[in-house]
Amino acid sequence: xxxxxxxxxxxxxxxxxxxxxxxxxxxxxxxxxxxxxxxxxxxxxxxxxxxxxxxxxxxxxxxxxxxxxxxxxxxxxxxxxxxxxxxxxxxxxxxxxxxxxxxxxxxxxxxxxxxxxxxxxxxxxxxxxxxxxxxxxxxxxxxxxxxxxxxxx
Amino acid sequence: xxxxxxxxxxxxxxxxxxxxxxxxxxxxxxxxxxxxxxxxxxxxxxxxxxxxxxxxxxxxxxxxxxxxxxxxxxxxxxxxxxxxxxxxxxxxxxxxxxxxxxxxxxxxxxxxxxxxxxxxxxxxxxxxxxxxxxxxxxxxxxxxxxxxxxxxxxxxxxxxxxxxxxxxxxxxxxxxxxxxxxxxxxxxxxxxxxxxxxxxxxxxxxxxxxxxxxxxxxxxxxxxxxxxxxxxxxxxxxxxxxxxxxxxxxxxxxxxxxxxxxxxxxxxxxxxxxxxxxxxxxxxxxxxxxxxxxxxxxxxxxxxxxxxxxxxxxxxxxxxxxxxxxxxxxxxxxxxxxxxxxxxxxxxxxxxxxxxxxxxxxxxxxxxxxxxxxxxxxxxxxxxxxxxxxxxxxxxxxxxxxxxxxxxxxxxxxxxxxxxxxxxxxxxxxxxxxxxxxxxxxxxxxxxxxxxxxxxxxxxxxxxxxxxxxxxxxxxxxxxxxxxxxxxxxxxxxxxxxxxxxxxxxxxxxxxxxxxxxxxxxxxxxxxxxxxxxxxxxxxxxxxxxxxxxxxxxxxxxxxxxxxxxxxxxxxxxxxxxxxxxxxxxxxxxxxxxxxxxxxxxxxxxxxxxxxxxxxxxxxxxxxxxxxxxxxxxxxxxxxxxxxxxxxxxxxxxxxxxxxxxxxxxxxxxxxxxxxxxxxxxxxxxxxxxxxxxxxxxxxxxxxxxxxxxxxxxxxxxxxxxxxxxxxxxxxxxxxxxxxxxxxxxxxxxxxxxxxxxxxxxxxxxxxxxxxxxxxxxxxxxxxxxxxxxxxxxxxxxxxxxxxxxxxxxxxxxxx
Numbered sequence: 019x020x021x022x023x024x025x026x027x028x029x030x031x032x033x034x035x036x037x038x039x040x041x042x043x044x045x046x047x048x049x050x051x052x053x054x055x056x057x058x059x060x061x062x063x064x065x066x067x068x069x070x071x072x073x074x075x076x077x078x079x080x081x082x083x084x085x086x087x088x089x090x091x092x093x094x095x096x097x098x099x100x101x102x103x104x105x106x107x108x109x110x111x112x113x114x115x116x117x118x119x120x121x122x123x124x125x126x127x128x129x130x131x132x133x134x135x136x137x138x139x140x141x142x143x144x145x146x147x148x149x150x151x152x153x154x155x156x157x158x159x160x161x162x163x164x165x166x167x168x169x170x171x
Numbered sequence: 172x173x174x175x176x177x178x179x180x181x182x183x184x185x186x187x188x189x190x191x192x193x194x195x196x197x198x199x200x201x202x203x204x205x206x207x208x209x210x211x212x213x214x215x216x217x218x219x220x221x222x223x224x225x226x227x228x229x230x231x232x233x234x235x236x237x238x239x240x241x242x243x244x245x246x247x248x249x250x251x252x253x254x255x256x257x258x259x260x261x262x263x264x265x266x267x268x269x270x271x272x273x274x275x276x277x278x279x280x281x282x283x284x285x286x287x288x289x290x291x292x293x294x295x296x297x298x299x300x301x302x303x304x305x306x307x308x309x310x311x312x313x314x315x316x317x318x319x320x321x322x323x324x325x326x327x328x329x330x331x332x333x334x335x336x337x338x339x340x341x342x343x344x345x346x347x348x349x350x351x352x353x354x355x356x357x358x359x360x361x362x363x364x365x366x367x368x369x370x371x372x373x374x375x376x377x378x379x380x381x382x383x384x385x386x387x388x389x390x391x392x393x394x395x396x397x398x399x400x401x402x403x404x405x406x407x408x409x410x411x412x413x414x415x416x417x418x419x420x421x422x423x424x425x426x427x428x429x430x431x432x433x434x435x436x437x438x439x440x441x442x443x444x445x446x447x448x449x450x451x452x453x454x455x456x457x458x459x460x461x462x463x464x465x466x467x468x469x470x471x472x473x474x475x476x477x478x479x480x481x482x483x484x485x486x487x488x489x490x491x492x493x494x495x496x497x498x499x500x501x502x503x504x505x506x507x508x509x510x511x512x513x514x515x516x517x518x519x520x521x522x523x524x525x526x527x528x529x530x531x532x533x534x535x536x537x538x539x540x541x542x543x544x545x546x547x548x549x550x551x552x553x554x555x556x557x558x559x560x561x562x563x564x565x566x567x568x569x570x571x572x573x574x575x576x577x578x579x580x581x582x583x584x585x586x587x588x589x590x591x592x593x594x595x596x597x598x599x600x601x602x603x604x605x606x607x608x609x610x611x612x613x614x615x616x617x618x619x620x621x622x623x624x625x626x627x628x629x630x631x632x633x634x635x636x637x638x639x640x641x642x643x644x645x646x647x648x649x650x651x652x653x654x655x656x657x658x659x660x661x662x663x664x665x666x667x668x669x670x671x672x673x674x675x676x677x678x679x680x681x682x683x684x685x686x687x688x689x690x691x692x693x694x695x696x697x698x699x700x701x702x703x704x705x706x707x708x709x710x711x712x713x714x715x716x717x718x719x720x721x722x723x724x725x726x727x728x729x730x731x732x733x734x735x736x737x738x739x740x741x742x743x744x745x746x747x748x749x750x751x752x753x754x755x756x757x758x759x760x761x762x763x764x765x766x767x768x769x770x771x772x773x774x775x776x777x778x779x780x781x782x783x784x785x786x787x788x789x790x791x792x793x794x795x796x797x798x799x800x801x802x803x804x805x806x807x808x809x810x811x812x813x814x815x816x817x818x819x820x821x822x823x824x825x826x827x828x829x830x831x832x833x834x835x836x837x838x839x840x841x842x843x844x845x846x847x848x849x850x851x852x853x854x855x856x857x858x859x860x861x862x863x864x865x866x867x868x869x870x871x872x873x874x875x876x877x878x879x880x881x882x883x884x885x886x887x888x889x890x891x892x893x894x895x896x897x898x899x900x901x902x903x904x905x906x907x908x909x910x911x912x913x914x915x916x917x918x919x920x921x922x923x924x925x926x927x928x929x930x931x932x933x934x935x936x937x938x939x940x941x942x943x944x945x946x947x948x949x950x951x952x953x954x955x956x957x958x959x960x961x962x963x964x965x966x967x968x969x970x971x972x973x974x975x976x977x978x979x980x981x982x983x984x985x986x987x
Contacts, residue, residue: 036579038616043645043660044529048668057663089529089645091580 026102034092041086053079072107125171188219191247195229195254204288235267242271249313253281274318281309285860297868311833319761326412327511336364338726338741339516345745347395361464370549373597374624387465411720416508422501424471438491452553512748516725519682522577536562562654567674574615578681588681589731715744762804768794770816777808782910805909806880834871839893843870851902852942859947866951867958879912895961903941
């Protein structure tokens with residue numbers, strides 16, 4: 019299913035970019051992680067259209083520390099762009115396996131990681147076992163965000 | 172001739188009106204959108220119109236000839252030209268009328284280009300209908316026009332230049348050489364300005380002070396120049412040709428006898444950072460700004476000196492001075508100058524990059540600005556021209572320049588600062604010239620080498636080994652042990668990230684308007700553009716004039732520019748001022764207010780609000796009168812009169828009412844009546860046209876000189892006629908071209924809102940908007956918003972407004 023990202027991000031803001039690269043230059047992860055970088059992301063959106071980007075798995079590398087947005091001289095809401103792109107990407111099936119597993123887990127157990135081994139450890143430290151999660155409620159919230167359209171659970 | 176003119180005007184006073192209408196195609200500018208033939212044909216059917224023609228270019232020689240011929244042969248006594256904005260060609264057509272023997276004030280223009288064809292590009296029908304409406308309004312007004320005779324006022328043959336940088340120096344010299352007395356007012360202790368601080372100029376690599384110093388000394392010895400340093404303009408009164416200026420001349424505490432020997436400084440115990448060296452060295456409380464200073468005299472900085480407030484606690488400098496030139500008793504003085512023209516050359520500040528914390532300026536000693544670098548590499552600077560880095564005074568081997576610091580950014584200055592690219596290239600070459608083994612990296616976004624000789628210099632720098640890297644570093648990290656700097660960023664052309672270790676980083680900072688630019692702006696009633704620089708009267712054709720008559724702009728105060736452009740503009744400003752002074756007189760537009768003594772009850776309300784104190788009189792005298800030479804023609808007094816005794820020439824009550832009536836003759840409920848002041852809002856609407864910003868076609872703009880001329884009666888009349896909405900727009904508060912006359916506008920509109928509120932009417936239908944000449948977008952936005960309001964209106968609401976407002980019949984001129 020195609021979602022036009024311009025419903026979620028003002029396309030006009032892209033034209034503010036003059037490719038000074040302060041954003042990618044500020045990125046604390048760019049030297050070690052195979053990420054796209056905000057500058058390239060914006061340039062590709064402008065020149066190639068966002069279809070090109072939403073197919074790219076490097077979209078998921080960023081951990082949204084937002085330093086790029088903080089330093090952008092043109093105040094481009096870079097994190098909003100990333101959220102819009104990821105929404106679109108996920109709906110086209112471009113979503114990392116690990117994220118898919120985490121969502122599935124969240125929907126089934128109410129937690130994004132497996133925790134049953136933790137009970138033993140907690141008991142060892144004298145802590146009470148974790149309370150059960152109201153799974154139905156969690157599933158309802160997830161469905162309201164229409165995450166079930168992206169990942170089956 | 173005079174007799175003939177009188178006859179003509181007598182004719183015009185009777186019902187014998189003969190109006191000629193000329194609809195201009197302006198090539199495709201109007202003709203591409205408006206069906207001009209149809210408009211002309213329509214104009215022919217209007218009352219009193221004897222002939223109506225359309226022509227390709229009415230402003231052309233044949234176009235003007237046609238008007239002249241028709242005036243003579245068809246005995247036209249009114250001319251209506253439907254073309255561009257009157258701010259452009261009104262003088263042209265007035266001159267044409269005058270040369271054919273018609274009083275120039277019997278011309279009326281309909282603005283069907285900026286206010287019609289350019290803003291309704293995609294709707295030929297709507298644009299044509301609107302053009303017809305505008306022409307009909309113009310014809311209605313033309314019928315009521317009366318001949319006016321302009322007053323001639325003498326122009327004093329003396330000038331004042333504010334600011335002693337290179338622009339001010341050039342302007343002062345040009346006017347002084349032409350034979351006029353010039354007062355050069357400079358705030359600091361010496362003239363020279365920014366150019367004196369710079370080491371070399373681009374693209375020729377001349378020594379900056381070497382070429383400036385001769386001009387500075389010429390100022391010092393020119394018999395026609397009165398040089399006032401340590402002086403500030405405090406008050407400006409009067410008008411074109413006749414300004415009365417008060418200048419505060421601060422005490423220097425050092426008399427004329429000073430030979431600048433420098434014996435005093437060694438005696439002085441007080442120290443402070445040296446402003447001229449960008450804070451990189453220290454100076455004493457008694458100091459001379461720099462070696463080549465003009466006047467070549469020391470001065471005492473009383474903020475630093477121990478002898479504050481007249482108490483002499485330390486006299487070491489006095490003892491050291493062999494010529495006894497130090498006088499602590501000296502007082503600040505107020506000087507009264509009378510000048511005919513003023514040139515504003517107040518220059519610029521540099522951007523302070525402290526706010527960009529990721530670059531570490533202010534925290535890392537080896538990160539400096541370009542201005543600091545200029546002083547470092549200058550032989551007269553703190554390091555005697557040795558390039559050293561501040562942390563360890565070692566010569567840097569790897570130097571980085573960062574471009575666009577504080578420029579082209581929504582976080583600081585949105586504009587390009589114009590000079591930084593070439594300045595950096597020049598600086599890089601300077602380093603290469605002295606220490607060729609230095610590695611230089613320039614981090615840039617775009618290199619803008621647009622001027623004569625600029626590209627050559629850029630290519631030379633590349634060949635000399637300067638590395639240009641596209642991509643501004645995102646972060647600078649300092650090694651606290653060595654003071655070295657690591658630059659992290661992305662090379663956008665290679666698409667790879669970089670990490671460079673540098674010994675020193677130079678931030679190529681942008682330039683910005685003076686932080687106190689608003690002081691001079693208010694004193695002289697100037698406008699500023701959205702970036703805060705002083706605005707020229709027309710960006711293309713009157714680039715050194717301001718909207719205030721007799722005041723001209725020179726140098727970077729008008730916008731970022733390099734030395735050559737500043738000097739060019741200074742000469743242009745001087746030449747414009749010289750025209751006024753050599754002619755010795757100037758004609759004042761005949762738009763002054765007039766009081767009918769028979770109706771005047773001598774209440775004095777008008778005199779109270781006149782921003783120019785141009786109305787005199789008293790209860791005893793029985794009436795008030797307008798002093799015509801002092802009246803600037805804002806018209807603020809007219810709506811103030813409760814007795815209808817006041818009116819403004821060429822913007823009479825009857826003329827404007829005729830425009831309102833005509834504008835609302837058809838489907839008034841769809842219409843927006845917009846009153847716009849000549850200087851800001853009308854110009855802002857023009858600017859929307861020039862920028863081709865499209866907005867709804869139902870607005871009808873009526874021009875007044877100042878928004879304060881807008882009478883509450885007119886607003887009421889518009890609503891009584893069933894207008895959908897009314898807009899009153901003027902200059903931003905404090906930007907008013909008539910000494911804040913527009914504060915009356917705000918008061919009157921607020922009063923009308925209150926009345927609407929009391930009557931239970933929707934007060935959103937009356938809007939007050941401040942629109943400057945640069946805010947075309949803002950004007951369009953306001954109109955779009957008002958259009959949305961109109962769309963929600965019901966016929967019932969309009970009828971209700973009519974009835975409720977009509978209940979209290981307001982007397983002529985009575986404020987509601």
